[in-house]
Amino acid sequence: MRKNQSIGEMISTCTFLGLAVYLLIFSLGLLGNGETWRGIGGLCAAACCGLGGLRFVIADFAAKWRKN
Numbered sequence: 001m002r003k004n005q006s007i008g009e010m011i012s013t014c015t016f017l018g019l020a021v022y023l024l025i026f027s028l029g030l031l032g033n034g035e036t037w038r039g040i041g042g043l044c045a046a047a048c049c050g051l052g053g054l055r056f057v058i059a060d061f062a063a064k065w066r067k068n
Contacts, residue, residue, distance in 0.1 A: 005056070016053035020046045 005013070027042030051058065 009056075013053050013056070016049050016055075020049035020053060023049060 023042050023046035027039045027046060030042060031039035
């Protein structure tokens, strides 16, 4: 577990989270327009991008969980 992130890691984290928000809004619009499968695919992509943005939080949680 490390506390300092490089500039590149911070940029990729912001990119992942920003894309997750964009995909969430876009996918909800698709679902509202009746494009169910594209909307569901977009929501899955948004979830994956959100998890990518939280990768360091998830890694810290997993490391703490393994210690117990």
